[in-house]
Amino acid sequence: MAAPSLPITSLPPHHRVSLSPATSSITVNNGRYFSNHPTILLANQCSNSKQLKQIHAQMLRNGLFSDPFSASILVSAFAFSPLQDVDYAHKLFDQIPKPNIYTWNALIRAYSSSQVPIQSLSIFTQMLYRSDEVLPNKFTYPFVIKAASELLDMRLGEVLLGMAIKMSLGSDVFILNSLIHFYSSCKCLNSAYRVFLNIPTKDVVSWNSMITGFAQGDRPDEALKLFHEMQGESFRPDKVTMMSALTACTKKLDLTTGRWVHSNIKRYGIKESLNLNNALLDMYTKCGSLEDAQNLFDKMPEKDIVSWTTMVVGYAKSGDYITARKHFNTMPNQDIAAWNALISSYEQSGNPKQALAIFNELQVSNKAKPDSVTMVSTLSACAQMGAMDMGGWIHVYIKKHGFNLTCHLTTSLIDMYSKCGDLNKALEVFNSVDRDKRGVFVWSAMVAGFAMHGCGRDAIELFKKMEENNVKPNSVTFTNLLCACSHSGLVSEGRDFFKKMENVYGVVPGVKHYACMVDMLGRAGHLDEAMELINSMPMPPLASVYGALLGACKLHGNVEIAEEASSRLIELEPWNHGAYVLLSNIYAKFGKWEKVAMLRKRMKDIGLKKEHGCSSIEIDNRLHEFIVGDNSHPQSEIIYEKLNEIFEKLKLIGYEANRSQVLQCVEEEDMQEHALHLHSEKLAIAFGLISLKNSQPIRVMKNLRVCKDCHNVAKMISKVYDKEILLRDRYRFHHFKDGDCSCKDYW
DNA sequence: ATCAGCAGCC
Known part of the structure; x- marks a missing residue:
């Protein structure tokens, strides 16, 4: 649709020739800029960027643009208004001979939260080159530090801090608050906390930033501890504090504390808002109280698509698909995120068939346009089911619609083809990715493909190639690699990789890696070595470790170790019928029928049924x-x-x-x-x-x-x-x- | 003028 034109020609003629910008007074209100100059006044009435561009044209004609002050207002309008067009703002900026610090900062700020935060730094660098004209000030640093957080560039952040300190801005609370956020984004929570402790006069944002850092960095207990402390120092929590406290409760799946935070919101008289209510909904659904969620949802004065989607996912993940669907159908308009929520809930809770049915419905109804998230979930569903034809069809669909082959999408394709049994197709996808664009996940997915098809040697070869391409293996890569060695009985190679993973590659072995090793050693008959390894584990062995050991006992007929392993396994996972079945298999193998009967009785008593084969x-x-x-x-x-x-x-x-x-x-x-x-x-x-x-x-x-x-x-x-x-x-x-x-x- | 915050993905 064409944008309605502004009545530019109807402006009084004197505005095109003479102007006295110095007399224009400027006030700021919510990021919108007001001036008493009629052209600038018009800039605020624009409802789309085409109109704003017409203002630009007008300003060029009447000469207003050559006034740095007025030009800066236009730059800001493009940079921040709801009609944001940062690149256009940049172009304007380039035409201003001597932009003032205000304009520099506006552009740096706009880029720092854009898709291309690196641009923020490029502007900042230009600013430093032109130090005879302008110097960064205390407003500049929070923006560039934000850009560094977006880029997760540790060194950069520290350089920026150094510069700020040199300019005697080292104790500016805004800069230090940004720094807390920066370190938190870079996963250096300890450094973030050090900054926090050293802020002489903390404000509520300092507390909020640190609480958020802990909450999002998987240290929810510390987040909540800080939340308490803050109140002890008589800081009044605000709605952002509450949001972060809720995030912490959600991470911990701690309903009790979540309810307590909710009561605090009321106690402090914090105004109810859509965002806060959505965060509460998220907490309640994830902590498993759909009643609380539903109660709140029913009372919410305003709901948006996030509120609805949260409810849909909540019910779907809890297994109540009927209510999930009811909410989905009632929501005012289902965007692709809502569809994705439904599809991925089904897919992740082991209902791939349902997931595909929903995808089909989406296709037929044509109500939303599938995006790459839809593709990933759908491919995952195909992989689970081994639905090769459908998976291939999705692949064609992806090509036809020109989806960007992101890392997620590529791994999903490789995974789908591998799990559907077509290793060649998986390799085709793998090879079609540019060498320099193969991320570690793509390589790892291919290693996994070889592993599940028993091609241990190929997996190892691929791993070597990956190294030659200077891609650093991660924890997932090693899980897949060890799994490959295990499936192919490459014991000495496996032992070797296990040793090297920490020493050479700096990847600390996790429970999964130990489980792979136990599986590998046990399968090959080295039961004692497997036991030794379990005893040397620095962390408590999870069920998967004992499961692997038990499997090996069955293969090699070792009753004593099997009894030990299964009792540990049942301790950890009382509902694990696999443990009972395996043990009873072993008893049967040795003709210990009374023990078989006993086990069967126990399973019956606690209501466990053998999972039936399908x-x-x-x-x-x-x-x-x-x-x-x-x-x-x-x-x-x-x-x-x-x-x-x-x-x-x-x-x-x-x-x-x-x-x-x-x-x-x-x-x-x-x-x-x-x-x-x-x-x-x-x-x-x-x-x-x-x-x-x-x-x-x-x-x-x-x-x-x-x-x-x-x-x-x-x-x-x-x-x-x-x-x-x-x-x-x-x-x-x-x-x-x-x-x-x-x-x-x-x- | 600045800094902190909500749903969906291998």
Whole structure:
């Protein structure tokens, strides 16, 4: 739509020729500048930047622009008004021969909170070059320090501080407050706190900045402690204080303290505002009290899209999808963020199917334009489900709509293709990224891809290439790398990387890395070494560590360590049915039936059920799911016929059911073989054999680890039917071909 | 004139 023109020609003619700017008086009000000069007055009535540009034209014509004072007002108008156009302000600025300090600061400030904070510094540098004209003042520093915070440039911030000190501005409270924010952004909370302590006369912003720093820097306890202290020193908290205190409660998931902060807001008579209410909603939903959230929400005089989205996410994450949806439907207009909230809630709570359904709905309804966040969540959902066709379609969609291949998006694509079993496609995406644009996450995602496909050597090669490209590995990279060594049984390499990660690369091993090592050592039969490693851990071992140990015990049949590991595991995670199942598997292997029965009783007593196995296969864009003994599929009859045919053929080449893992599930002898035959992955493979063309591999996804018998059967099918089978289980891929598996039976 | 603050992402 064209902007309405301003009646420039109707201005009295004398404004075009003579002017006396010195007589114009200026007042400031909320960032809008008033002058008694009619042209400047007009600048304030502009409702879009085109009109403002017309004012510029007018000022050029009447000569007003050559007055630095008036020009600076125009620069400010472009820099700050709701019609902000910083680049235009910059262009104007460049045309002012000798801008005053006020104008310099205006531009530096505008850039410091723009998309390109580095520009702020470039202007600042120019300012220093022209030190004969103008010098930075106490207003300049807070802005440039803010830019340094945005850039997370530690050195720069300290240089700026040094300059401020040289100018005797070292105790300016505004500058020091900015510095607290700066150090906090750079994750140097201790330095921030030191600055805070040394401010001689703290104001409320000093307190707020420090509380915010702690709250956002994952030190919520200290934030709340400071909140108390502040009141002890009779500082009156304001609404920003309250927002940060709420952030701290949210981080801690501490509902009690959250409620207490809420009561403080009322006690101090802090005026209710939309932002504050939104922060309260966020706290209540994240701390798990949807009742409190709903109560507040119902009473809020004003709601915006953030309020609604918070409620939608709150309900969706709590598993109450019906209420989530109800809120979503009631909100006045669903922007893409709201859609994303719904999609990612589903995706992250393990409901990828629902996530895709919502994405589909978004597509059909055409109510909002998907953005890159939508793509990331949707790809994640595809990855979880192993929905390759859908994932490929999203990839095409991304290309077609010209999405920027951000680091997030690239990793999501690599992850999706890897988890859907197409390592080549994953590599294609990886290779398509410019060498110098491959961030550490992109490299790590590719290492993970190799890891899950059992290509340990390739993972290590890639890691070396990454080093050659001067990309510094992080904690994620090492988790993936160690995982790769573990899956491929590269024990000595794994040990080596584990040693080097801290010494050479400066990455301190975390629980995840220990879990990988325990898995790797245990799997390879070094149970004692694994135990030793656990005992030497500097942090308490998490469930994943004992889980890995337990898995190894099952593989190598060690009852004593298994009992120890599982009791620790159950201590940590009483609801972990995997621990019970694994232990009872081990007991069964040694014929300790009374112990099996005891375990089963205990599971029953505390209401734990074995997670049932489920396998899925995607045929022509549709996902088909099977559970054990399933006959709900429309083609069920044909599937079972095929299954019978398979077993007849396999028996001819010497197949015999391996029952070691079902003994504890089904006691009646003759039932065992039957149940084995009906494992979900076998049903899915049989269905794949019926439905797919000869050249297409069968891709099956399973939620649990594949059992030994199914593994064996899949190998044989791949030979007898000359068919490739890709089976993804809970931990990795098995690639069956010509009677062998890519895991080389090491899993 | 300045500094601090709310939803969605591997």
